[in-house]
Amino acid sequence: MNRWLRRAATGLPWVLVLGLGRPEAALAQDWAGTSRGDALGRGDAAVELARLTGEIRLDGTPDEAAWREVDPLPLTMYAPVFRGRPTQRTEIRVAYDDGHLYAAGWFFDDDPAGIRVNSLYRDRWNGDDAFAMYVDAFNDKQNSKWFGTTAAGMRFDLLVSDDGLTLNDSWDAFWDAESTRTDEGWFTEVRIPFSTLGFQVEDGEEVLMGLTVTRLVSRSGERVTFPEIDPAFQFRQPSVAREVVLREVESSRPVYITPYALTSLDRRPLPQPSTVGRTDSEVTGDIGLDLRYALSGNMNLDLTVNTDFAQVEADEEQVNLDRFPLFFPEKRRFFQEGSGLFEYATGAGSRLFHSRRIGLTDDRETVPVIAGARLVGRSGEWDIGILDMQTSAVETTPTENFGVARVRRRVLNENSFLGALVTSRARAGRHNVAGGVDGLFRVVGENYLTVKWVTSTDERVAPTSSLLDQSIYYASWQKRTNRGLAFTVSTSRSGVDYRPEVGFLPRHDYWTLNSVADWYFFTDSHPYFRRVWPGALAFSTFRNSDGVLESGQYAVWLQWDTKRGGGGWIEPKVFREDVVAPFLVGGEAPVPAGSYTFADLQIVWNMPPGARLRTGIDARAGTYFDGTRQQVRLTPTWNVSPHLELGGEYLFSRIRFAERGEGTDIHVPALRIRTALDARASGNALIQYNSTTDRIDFNIRLRYNFSEGTDLWLVYNEGLDTDRGTGPEDVRSPLSLSRSVILKYTHTFSPS
Numbered sequence: 074m075n076r077w078l079r080r081a082a083t084g085l086p087w088v089l090v091l092g093l094g095r096p097e098a099a100l101a102q103d104w105a106g107t108s109r110g111d112a113l114g115r116g117d118a119a120v121e122l123a124r125l126t127g128e129i130r131l132d133g134t135p136d137e138a139a140w141r142e143v144d145p146l147p148l149t150m151y152a153p154v155f156r157g158r159p160t161q162r163t164e165i166r167v168a169y170d171d172g173h174l175y176a177a178g179w180f181f182d183d184d185p186a187g188i189r190v191n192s193l194y195r196d197r198w199n200g201d202d203a204f205a206m207y208v209d210a211f212n213d214k215q216n217s218k219w220f221g222t223t224a225a226g227m228r229f230d231l232l233v234s235d236d237g238l239t240l241n242d243s244w245d246a247f248w249d250a251e252s253t254r255t256d257e258g259w260f261t262e263v264r265i266p267f268s269t270l271g272f273q274v275e276d277g278e279e280v281l282m283g284l285t286v287t288r289l290v291s292r293s294g295e296r297v298t299f300p301e302i303d304p305a306f307q308f309r310q311p312s313v314a315r316e317v318v319l320r321e322v323e324s325s326r327p328v329y330i331t332p333y334a335l336t337s338l339d340r341r342p343l344p345q346p347s348t349v350g351r352t353d354s355e356v357t358g359d360i361g362l363d364l365r366y367a368l369s370g371n372m373n374l375d376l377t378v379n380t381d382f383a384q385v386e387a388d389e390e391q392v393n394l395d396r397f398p399l400f401f402p403e404k405r406r407f408f409q410e411g412s413g414l415f416e417y418a419t420g421a422g423s424r425l426f427h428s429r430r431i432g433l434t435d436d437r438e439t440v441p442v443i444a445g446a447r448l449v450g451r452s453g454e455w456d457i458g459i460l461d462m463q464t465s466a467v468e469t470t471p472t473e474n475f476g477v478a479r480v481r482r483r484v485l486n487e488n489s490f491l492g493a494l495v496t497s498r499a500r501a502g503r504h505n506v507a508g509g510v511d512g513l514f515r516v517v518g519e520n521y522l523t524v525k526w527v528t529s530t531d532e533r534v535a536p537t538s539s540l541l542d543q544s545i546y547y548a549s550w551q552k553r554t555n556r557g558l559a560f561t562v563s564t565s566r567s568g569v570d571y572r573p574e575v576g577f578l579p580r581h582d583y584w585t586l587n588s589v590a591d592w593y594f595f596t597d598s599h600p601y602f603r604r605v606w607p608g609a610l611a612f613s614t615f616r617n618s619d620g621v622l623e624s625g626q627y628a629v630w631l632q633w634d635t636k637r638g639g640g641g642w643i644e645p646k647v648f649r650e651d652v653v654a655p656f657l658v659g660g661e662a663p664v665p666a667g668s669y670t671f672a673d674l675q676i677v678w679n680m681p682p683g684a685r686l687r688t689g690i691d692a693r694a695g696t697y698f699d700g701t702r703q704q705v706r707l708t709p710t711w712n713v714s715p716h717l718e719l720g721g722e723y724l725f726s727r728i729r730f731a732e733r734g735e736g737t738d739i740h741v742p743a744l745r746i747r748t749a750l751d752a753r754a755s756g757n758a759l760i761q762y763n764s765t766t767d768r769i770d771f772n773i774r775l776r777y778n779f780s781e782g783t784d785l786w787l788v789y790n791e792g793l794d795t796d797r798g799t800g801p802e803d804v805r806s807p808l809s810l811s812r813s814v815i816l817k818y819t820h821t822f823s824p825s
Contacts, residue, residue, distance in 0.1 A: 209283030234413020372450030782821025
């Protein structure tokens with residue numbers, strides 16, 4: 074898994090890499106020697122998890138007698154030195170009862186004051202000491218659910234797909250965790266309902282899952298895991314999890330109903346030229362409903378009526394320094410469950426399905442969703458995903474129906490599959506359909522072959538268009554490892570009439586030939602570096618119409634990880650761009666049509682994530698088309714206390730085209746304030762400025778979490794115009810471009 078794939082997988086910070094620990098006084102043994110955990114073995118045989126013999130009181134103090142009847146798991150240091158001697162004592166026990174999977178951790182620490190408790194904010198790992206479980210409930214070696222908690226008892230959950238290559242941090246689930254701290258260390262208890270996991274029962278009684286557990290000592294970067302995992306692999310990969318067995322259990326089939334009610338005050342300027350400077354205010358109210366029903370232990374049906382996403386965090390500002398559209402990730406909760414199943418990337422940044430096409434315009438404006446349904450899960454050997462959403466008309470956008478269907482089945486071996494995906498977008502007078510087949514095959518060792526083919530149909534395409542012109546194909550050969558040589562060689566081709574209107578296609582009518590390679594060296598004996606690796610890439614994109622190289626990137630680098638969790642790289646890169654139509658950089662500086670060759674040097678350095686005051690620095694300088702570019706990005710974070718986090722980002726780009734006397738300075742600062750009184754009351758403010766649009770945007774969200782799925786939200790959004798023009802009679806345009814204040818209450822209950 075090369076660095077480019079890892080960066081793509083982490084729209085969340087790459088430092089979301091958690092860890093694990095060991096036992097409390099009453100249960101402690103000689104942690105450096107043998108223990109009952111050795112009876113579980115270190116081989117490949119499935120581990121029989123223990124069924125609890127008594128009740129567990131989930132309070133973060135695992136002192137119940139039932140825990141003493143559970144064998145601890147054998148742990149191995151993963152980092153900073155594989156199979157090294159841990160400096161901190163750790164014990165982890167995992168068990169189950171009729172309805173839940175449990176875990177308990179005893180995480181001793183010889184410096185309790187050094188335990189990192191940086192944040193009390195839900196779903197925000199911020200360099201804290203942490204414990205995490207990865208549960209591959211279907212045991213398909215490709216997907217798992219990540220449940221993490223910190224020394225403060227804060228929870229975060231993610232979906233892991235594509236064998237660890239794709240992470241989704243917008244997913245939320247029903248589960249519980251509690252932690253306590255003493256002068257010996259910290260301790261935790263976790264309880265996950267089987268209804269949250271979903272699983273298949275084999276032979277009527279036996280359930281086989283994949284399990285990985287891990288503890289992180291944040292200040293030192295020390296991590297231990299079960300099972301023993303060679304750092305050649307990411308510890309979050311489902312394919313390296315240990316198989317565990319549960320017996321005589323059934324996944325419950327609850328119904329969760331979540332109605333919401335909201336009221337909002339919206340204020341916008343009147344658009345007519347004669348009313349410049351005047352605004353219109355409106356108070357509105359709305360209600361809606363979400364319903365989840367477990368059709369079986371491994372198949373969930375979700376229904377939604379009058380769907381609302383008012384509480385979703387605003388997008389981070391981006392500035393387009395090229396001529397291709399920007400990609401924004403999905404954050405809306407309804408689209409998260411099973412999102413890994415719907416992933417269908419086709420190379421060059423394109424994908425067959427992008428859920429942001431539903432309920433959002435290209436300008437990121439909201440389109441009301443009337444209703445929708447989603448069915449995701451497994452039936453026998455088949456993974457199945459079906460999604461259908463109906464949106465209402467808004468201004469120039471008519472009412473539309475969006476449909477997606479996905480099937481996938483394991484073939485040949487446990488790491489290979491064949492599948493198909495179909496999308497449709499229907500509106501009055503137009504219907505767009507795209508569908509394709511794909512396969513991932515583990516050929517030998519860590520070598521994987523991926524093939525995909527998709528075609529689309531659309532009324533706007535001429536009848537004479539060929540199947541090749543309406544299709545895209547993608548193929549790659551990849552060696553996935555983090556030790557020694559790793560590489561990916563891929564090619565793709567997109568026809569001129571290929572139009573997946575429920576997907577994302579940044580460019581049209583092209584073919585690519587790409588290669589990237591890394592050579593990883595572990596430096597166990599070095600006091601600072603954990604791993605260093607050189608690498609190189611060659612990405613070439615050609616136009617089908619004339620065979621010209623449209624875009625090329627060619628680079629070499631030296632990258633490193635540190636033993637405490639930081640890292641960075643140095644990378645010189647050469648670009649080749651053939652521009653057919655002129656475009657503007659930052660909305661001001663034009664780039665004429667023509668062919669350009671330019672180069673720059675990039676230097677990146679990230680401090681360890683456990684530091685309470687830390688930053689990342691990304692600087693680059695060099696030529697840029699027929700000019701020059703100097704750019705720096707700073708990402709500072711200060712955990713003032715567990716109740717307050719101040720973070721931000723500042724992007725500055727200086728672009729000059731001296732021979733043409735053109736240029737622009739681009740500033741995109743952002744301030745993020747996260748506060749949390751306790752596990753229930755929290756606030757998040759994101760304030761952003763973009764010099765290319767001359768506006769400041771505020772997104773402030775206050776949340777009180779009564780229980781999982783039951784929340785009260787107060788959301789404030791406003792956009793300010795920092796370059797106010799004048800209208801008739803020299804009246805300046807309003808400072809506020811839009812303003813909304815939303816009060817929303819959601820309540821989840823289960824009648825079953």
